[in-house]
Amino acid sequence: MTNIASIPYFIPEIVLVVFAVVIILYDLGSKKTGGNGAAYLGLIGLVIAVITALVIGSEDRSLFLGMVRLDSFAMFFKIIISVATAATILFSVRSSELDPETKGEYYALLLAVTLGMYLMASSTHLLMIYLSLETVSLTSYILAGFLTHSPRSSEAAFKYITFGAISSGTMLFGISLLFGMTGTGDIMLISSKLGEMFSQGNVYPLAVLLSITFILAGVGYKIASVPFHMWSPDVYEGAPIPITAFLSVASKAAGFALFLRLFYSGFKSADASIDWSMMLAVVSALTMTVGNLAALPQQNVKRLLAYSSISHGGFLLMGGVLLTSEGLQAILIYLIIYLFMNLGAFFVVILIANEVGSETIDGYRGLVSRAPLIAVSMAIFLFSLTGLPPLAGFAGKWILFAAVIKEQLYWLAVIGLLNSVVALYYYVRIVKAMFLESSDDTESLSFSPGSLVLLLIFVVPTLLLGIYWNPLYELSRASLGKLMG
Amino acid sequence: MSLQSYLVISIILFSLGIFCVLTRRNAISILMGIELILNSCNLNFAAFSRYVTPPDDISGQIIALFGIVLAAAEAAVFLAIILAIYREFSTISPDETDTLKG
Numbered sequence: 001m002t003n004i005a006s007i008p009y010f011i012p013e014i015v016l017v018v019f020a021v022v023i024i025l026y027d028l029g030s031k032k033t034g035g036n037g038a039a040y041l042g043l044i045g046l047v048i049a050v051i052t053a054l055v056i057g058s059e060d061r062s063l064f065l066g067m068v069r070l071d072s073f074a075m076f077f078k079i080i081i082s083v084a085t086a087a088t089i090l091f092s093v094r095s096s097e098l099d100p101e102t103k104g105e106y107y108a109l110l111l112a113v114t115l116g117m118y119l120m121a122s123s124t125h126l127l128m129i130y131l132s133l134e135t136v137s138l139t140s141y142i143l144a145g146f147l148t149h150s151p152r153s154s155e156a157a158f159k160y161i162t163f164g165a166i167s168s169g170t171m172l173f174g175i176s177l178l179f180g181m182t183g184t185g186d187i188m189l190i191s192s193k194l195g196e197m198f199s200q201g202n203v204y205p206l207a208v209l210l211s212i213t214f215i216l217a218g219v220g221y222k223i224a225s226v227p228f229h230m231w232s233p234d235v236y237e238g239a240p241i242p243i244t245a246f247l248s249v250a251s252k253a254a255g256f257a258l259f260l261r262l263f264y265s266g267f268k269s270a271d272a273s274i275d276w277s278m279m280l281a282v283v284s285a286l287t288m289t290v291g292n293l294a295a296l297p298q299q300n301v302k303r304l305l306a307y308s309s310i311s312h313g314g315f316l317l318m319g320g321v322l323l324t325s326e327g328l329q330a331i332l333i334y335l336i337i338y339l340f341m342n343l344g345a346f347f348v349v350i351l352i353a354n355e356v357g358s359e360t361i362d363g364y365r366g367l368v369s370r371a372p373l374i375a376v377s378m379a380i381f382l383f384s385l386t387g388l389p390p391l392a393g394f395a396g397k398w399i400l401f402a403a404v405i406k407e408q409l410y411w412l413a414v415i416g417l418l419n420s421v422v423a424l425y426y427y428v429r430i431v432k433a434m435f436l437e438s439s440d441d442t443e444s445l446s447f448s449p450g451s452l453v454l455l456l457i458f459v460v461p462t463l464l465l466g467i468y469w470n471p472l473y474e475l476s477r478a479s480l481g482k483l484m485g
Numbered sequence: 486m487s488l489q490s491y492l493v494i495s496i497i498l499f500s501l502g503i504f505c506v507l508t509r510r511n512a513i514s515i516l517m518g519i520e521l522i523l524n525s526c527n528l529n530f531a532a533f534s535r536y537v538t539p540p541d542d543i544s545g546q547i548i549a550l551f552g553i554v555l556a557a558a559e560a561a562v563f564l565a566i567i568l569a570i571y572r573e574f575s576t577i578s579p580d581e582t583d584t585l586k587g
Contacts (some may be wrong), residue, residue, distance in 0.1 A: 101553050127548050134555050145566055151573040155582050157566045162515060162579065163558055166506055169522035172552065173499055174527035179545060183538045234585040 009070050012078065013118055019045025020111040027104020030085050039093045042107040043086060046114070048083045060482060062124070066186050069124040076479035077121035077257040080339060081423040084250035085114045087343050087458075090240040093209045094451055096354045097147060098240060106146060108209035110246075113132045117254035124265065126175045126185040129258060133171070134220060136166045136254060140247060146237040156238025163231035164221065168484060171218025176212035187266035195269030209274045212267060216280075219262065222255030223313050226286040233294070236306030241353060244302060245346035248309040256316060261330060263320070264483050271323065281321040281412055288314030295426045300361050301349055304426060305342070308385060311419060312338055318412060319400055325477075325484045326403040332476035334396040336385075337465055343395055344458030345381040348374055351455075355445045364430055366439035373452065374445070375434045377459050382427040384462045387420050392465035399469070491532035498525035512567045512577040516560060523556040 007014075022045075023038050030037060058075040062068075092098060098106065122130045141164065145157025179185055181203060182193040195209060197203040207250030221228040236244045263276070271277055291311030298304040316338075319331035349359065351374060356363045368375040384393035397420065404413045465472060498521050505518030527549040534545025567577055574582045 127544075127551060131551060131555070134559070138558060141562055145569055148569065154566070154569040154573045155585055158512070158570045158579070158582060161559075161563055161566055161584075162506075162512075164509065165516075165519045165563065166503075166522070167486060169502070169519055172523065172526040173529070176495075176526045176533065176548075179548070180529065180533035180537055181544075183533075185544055185548065237585050426571065 001061060003064055009056055009061055009063055011056065012049040013115055015052060016045060016111050016115040023104055023108040026092050036093050036106045038104045039089050042089050042111055045111055046086050047083050049097050050079060053078055067125045067128045068119065068122045070122060072479045072481040073151050073483050074122035077253060078118050080253050080335060081117045081250050082115060084246060084343065085338060088246040090412065090454055091245060091347055091350055095240065095242050095350050095440060109139050109143055112469025113461060117250060121257035124187050126179060129262060130172055130175060133221045133222065133258065134168060136251065138233050139349060140251065143243045144235055147240055152238040153240065156235045159231050160235045167217045167221035167228055170214050174211040177207065180451050185438040187262060189226045190266050198270065198273045205274050208270055212276055219255060219259045223252055223259060224310050225283050225313055225317060229287065229310050233303050233306045237300060237303045241302065241346060241350045245343055249339050249342050252313060256331060256335065259318060274406060277321045277323055280317060281409065284314050284317035284321060285316060285412060285415045287323055288416065292419050292422045301361060301430065303358050305345060308423065311423065315416060316405055318416060322403055322407045324403065324407060325480055326406060328480055328483065329476040330400040330403045332479055333399050336472055337392040337396040340461040341381050341384040344384065344462060345378065347455060347458060348378040348381065351447060351451060361430055361433050364433045365437045367434040369442065371445040377455050379431050380459055380462055384429055386424045386427045388468045392462045395466050395469045396426065430451060435444045488532060488536040491528060495525040495528040498528065510578050510580055512579065516563050520556060520560065523552060527552045
C-alpha cells in the first residue's frame with residue numbers, strides 16, 4: 001500500500017504523537033499550577049489510540065510500501081503495550097519519587113516509547129526494525145535517568161546506554177550483512193531469498209549464522225537474555241520504580257514481538273541449515289538459570305524482581321524455539337499473565353517505597369499486621385510468579401511446558417522445572433518476611449482508596465486467569481494470524 | 486576497488502570500535518568506539534548498495550543516511566547522560582561510577 005493510502009490505518013500511532021506534543025504544550029502552560037493534568041492527558045491519548053486501533057481492525061495489510069504490517073499479531077502487542085503504559089502512568093501519579101516539576105516531559109516521553117513499541121510490534125523491514133528499536137531505546141535511556149538528583153538513576157541511565165548502544169550497533173552490523181547477502185530489507189523477501197540460496201547452495205551458512213547472531217545481540221538485549229542481560233539488574237535498581245515496571249513488562253513484550261516476527265517471518269527458512277532454534281534453546285536455558293541463581297542472594301526487592309524478570313524472559317524464550325504455533329500461543333498467553341502479575345508486584349513495591357521508604361526485604365517485615373490487604377496481594381503475585389496452582393502463573397507455565405514437551409525437548413523442560421523450584425525459594429523469602437517475621441514498627445499503614453482499587457485490578461486477573469484461561473487460549477490463537485505461514 | 490576491500494575496511498572499523506568500547510576507561514572514548522561501530526555499518530550499507538543491489542535501488546544508501554541520523558541522536562543522549570553522571574560523581578570513568586552491584 002502506498003504512503004498516502006496507508007495513513008488511515010496508522011491513526012493510533014498518529015494519535016500518540018499528537019498527544020505527546022499536546023502534553024508538552026500543556027506542560028509549558030501549567031508549570032506553576034502543578035497537578036496531574038499531563039498524566040490524564042497521557043491516559044486519554046492511550047485510550048483513544050487503543051479505540052482507534054480496535055475500530056481500524058486487524059485485517060492483514062502491508063503499509064507504507066512494506067515497511068509496517070498491520071495484522072492481528074501487531075494488534076495483540078499494541079494492546080498489551082498500551083495496558084502496560086496506562087498502568088505505568090497510574091503508578092507514576094502515585095509514586096513519590098518523581099519531581100512534579102518535570103512530570104510533563106516524563107509523560108510525553110512515555111507516549112513516545114509507546115509509539116516506538118507499537119512500531120516494533122509491526123515492522124517488517126530491517127530499516128524499520130532498527131529505527132523502532134532505537135526509538136524505544138533512546139527514550140528508555142532518558143526515562144531510566146529521569147531522577148536528576150539521584151546518583152543511582154544517573155548511573156542506571158549510563159549503564160543502560162553503554163550496553164544498549166553497543167548491542168544496537170552490533171545488531172546494525174548484522175543487519176548490514178544480511179542486507180548484503182539478500183539485497184533487500186523486506187523480511188518476507190529475505191525469508192524467500194534465504195530459502196532459495198540455501199537450496200541452491202550459493203551462500204556460506206557461517207555468514208548467515210554470523211549475521212543472525214549479531215542481530216540477536218540487539219534483540220536479546222531488549223528481552224534481557226543471557227549474555228546480554230548484564231545491564232538489567234543495575235538499570236532496574238536505579239531507575240524510578242514505575243519505569244522499572246514498564247521496562248520489565250512493556251519493553252520485554254515489544255522485544256518478543258520483534259523477535260518473533262523477525263525470526264518466524266524472516267529466518268524460518270534458514271533454520272534447516274543453521275539451526276538457530278537450537279542456539280536459542282541453549283540461550284533460553286542459560287537465561288532462566290542465570291536469572292534465578294543470581295536472584296537467590298538479593299536483598300533489594302527491585303533487584304530481586306529484576307533477576308526474576310530475566311528468568312521469566314528465559315521461560316518465554318522456551319516457547320520461541322519450538323517453531324510451532326503451540327509455542328507461540330504459549331508465549332502470548334504467558335505475556336498476558338506476566339503483565340498482570342509483574343506489574344502488580346511492582347505496584348506493591350511502589351506503595352511500600354512510598355509508605356515505609358524501603359526497597360529491601362527488611363522493609364517488608366511484619367507487613368501482614370501493618371497492611372494486610374497489601375501483604376496478601378503481594379503474596380498472590382509472588383506465588384503466581386513462581387507458578388503455583390491455582391494462580392495465573394501456573395496456567396502460563398503449564399501451557400508453556402506442554403508445548404515444550406510436545407516437541408520432545410525434554411532437557412529444556414527439565415531445566416525449566418528445576419528453575420521453577422529454585423525460584424520458589426527467593427519469592428518465599430519475601431513472603432516469609434511479610435507473614436512470619438515481625439518488625440519494630442507496628443503502626444498500621446494507610447493507603448488511598450484509588451491505590452487499593454488499582455491493586456485489585458491486578459489481583460483479580462492473577463486469581464481468575466489461573467482457573468479460567470480459555471479466553472486467553474482463543475485470543476492467542478486468533479492473534480497469531482499468518483505468522484506461522 | 487572491489488566489494489571485498491570495503492568489507493575488509495568495515496570489519497577493521499567494527500573490530501576497532503568493539504576494542505575501544507571494551508578497553509577504554511573514559512565515557513567519551515566509549516562513545517567514540519560506538520561511533521566507529523555505527524560508521525562501519527554505514528560503510529557496509531553504502532558498499533552493498535553500490536555492488537550488490539541493482540543500480541536503480543538506492544535503499545542501501547537510504548539506510549546509511551538513517552544510520553548517520555541515529556548515530557547523531559544517540560551521541561546527543563549519550564553526552565547528556567555523561568553530563569548527568571559528571572554532576573553526580575565528578576568523574577566519567579565507568580569504573581568509578583559502578584555503585585550498583587550484587
